[in-house]
Amino acid sequence: MIEQLVSLLNACERDLNKPIALHEPCFSGNEYLYVKQCIDEQMVSSIGSFVTRFEQKLSQLTQAKYAIATVNGTAALHTCLLIAGVTPNSEVLTSPLSFVATSNCISYCHAFPNFVDIDETLNIDPDRLKKYLDKIGHYRNGVLTNKRSNRPIKALIVTHIFGHPADMDRLQEVCQAFDLTLLEDAAQGLGSTYKGKPVGHLGLAGAVSFNGNKIVTTGGGGAILTNHKDVAERAKHLTTTGKISHPWQYRHDCIAYNYRMPNLNAALGLAQLERFPAILKMKRKLAEFYLTNFKTEEAAFLTEPRYAHSNYWLNTLMLNSTMTHQRNKIIEQLAAQHIICRPAWDLHHTLPMYEHCERDQLNIAESLSPRIINLPSSAELIHHVEQSFIATRSAEIE
Numbered sequence: 001m002i003e004q005l006v007s008l009l010n011a012c013e014r015d016l017n018k019p020i021a022l023h024e025p026c027f028s029g030n031e032y033l034y035v036k037q038c039i040d041e042q043m044v045s046s047i048g049s050f051v052t053r054f055e056q057k058l059s060q061l062t063q064a065k066y067a068i069a070t071v072n073g074t075a076a077l078h079t080c081l082l083i084a085g086v087t088p089n090s091e092v093l094t095s096p097l098s099f100v101a102t103s104n105c106i107s108y109c110h111a112f113p114n115f116v117d118i119d120e121t122l123n124i125d126p127d128r129l130k131k132y133l134d135k136i137g138h139y140r141n142g143v144l145t146n147k148r149s150n151r152p153i154k155a156l157i158v159t160h161i162f163g164h165p166a167d168m169d170r171l172q173e174v175c176q177a178f179d180l181t182l183l184e185d186a187a188q189g190l191g192s193t194y195k196g197k198p199v200g201h202l203g204l205a206g207a208v209s210f211n212g213n214k215i216v217t218t219g220g221g222g223a224i225l226t227n228h229k230d231v232a233e234r235a236k237h238l239t240t241t242g243k244i245s246h247p248w249q250y251r252h253d254c255i256a257y258n259y260r261m262p263n264l265n266a267a268l269g270l271a272q273l274e275r276f277p278a279i280l281k282m283k284r285k286l287a288e289f290y291l292t293n294f295k296t297e298e299a300a301f302l303t304e305p306r307y308a309h310s311n312y313w314l315n316t317l318m319l320n321s322t323m324t325h326q327r328n329k330i331i332e333q334l335a336a337q338h339i340i341c342r343p344a345w346d347l348h349h350t351l352p353m354y355e356h357c358e359r360d361q362l363n364i365a366e367s368l369s370p371r372i373i374n375l376p377s378s379a380e381l382i383h384h385v386e387q388s389f390i391a392t393r394s395a396e397i398e
């Protein structure tokens with residue numbers, strides 16, 4: 001398996017001393033021009049036209065009615081939780097398999113994550129969610145409450161892991177039955193669609209991230225997506241220090257946050273979004289390349305669920321269960337060949353700050369997550385591997 005992967009990725013002409021990264025940004029459009037314009041116009045901070053242009057472009061690409069740009073994806077998700085009414089000492093259901101920010105945002109609200117198991121798509125399992133709520137949920141004064149902890153359960157955060165959409169219709173059904181607010185951590189999911197609909201605004205609101213390792217980047221940045229006008233207005237207010245709009249007066253009407261994306265980052269981001277459809281195509285092509293050319297008995301390539309189109313943010317190899325103990329060795333051997341792969345994040349309920357949190361049995365998460373290896377997934381990698389692959393193919397034919 002290692003040899004095959006090395007030969008596939010090394011077939012391309014490349015500097016063998018420069019590692020193939022897990023995920024690198026791709027700057028091939030107006031990035032330099034727009035950032036230079038910001039500097040030339042001395043509009044680098046919280047005022048400037050790029051933020052609005054970035055938001056408009058994002059809303060157009062995602063088909064979300066509203067997009068509110070933020071300093072990062074974590075800030076965007078925190079804001080979503082505040083708007084969903086996640087109050088201190090309440091609980092929010094979520095997956096143990098996500099980047100740590102998902103659970104941290106819950107903690108920022110002085111609330112507690114409550115972990116639900118995943119299915120073979122690596123996303124929250126709607127059936128397990130329902131069974132779990134049947135077991136632990138009861139209504140106290142009309143409020144869904146966890147019988148075991150006596151805390152109200154306010155929301156569900158769904159992460160579309162590695163860009164693969166969760167089964168939103170079925171999750172939404174459970175949320176409606178139990179009167180839970182559905183939020184999406186779509187930090188990894190920009191460009192992914194669920195039954196033809198872009199993810200990120202299928203519930204009340206969702207967060208996307210433009211960190212340097214995401215599918216497109218603003219350096220650091222994020223956004224809140226929603227189709228609800230009141231949510232959008234609240235999001236804008238909470239992320240801009242709660243300042244009442246006025247030509248010169250400074251008056252703030254709530255405790256709020258300095259979460260607005262700076263113009264400089266939005267300039268970089270606008271150039272990235274202009275290239276987004278092309279980048280998305282490259283990402284999907286790279287996934288197809290792995291799927292068709294990398295065949296091993298020892299692992300399976302994770303493909304998009306049948307109801308979805310994935311952006312394949314991180315290409316994922318699922319080791320056979322008999323190979324689990326080999327994971328670290330495989331990652332180290334590939335690193336020695338300058339191919340950077342990564343395991344999944346440690347499950348949240350195993351982290352010291354979350355190990356005492358409420359949770360269902362997490363058998364599937366515990367058995368699948370140690371088998372995950374994320375493969376190099378930079379969009380531009382497709383050009384390198386494709387060229388070399390076509391070259392070796394035609395050499396074989398000759």
Ligand SMILES: *Cc1c(COP(=O)(O)O)cnc(C)c1O
Nearest residue numbers: 072073074099101187209210211
């Ligand atoms: C990247 C990421 C975040 C956080 O985004 P930042 O922009 O880095 O703050 C949150 N959740 C998930 C699932 C992520 O992958």
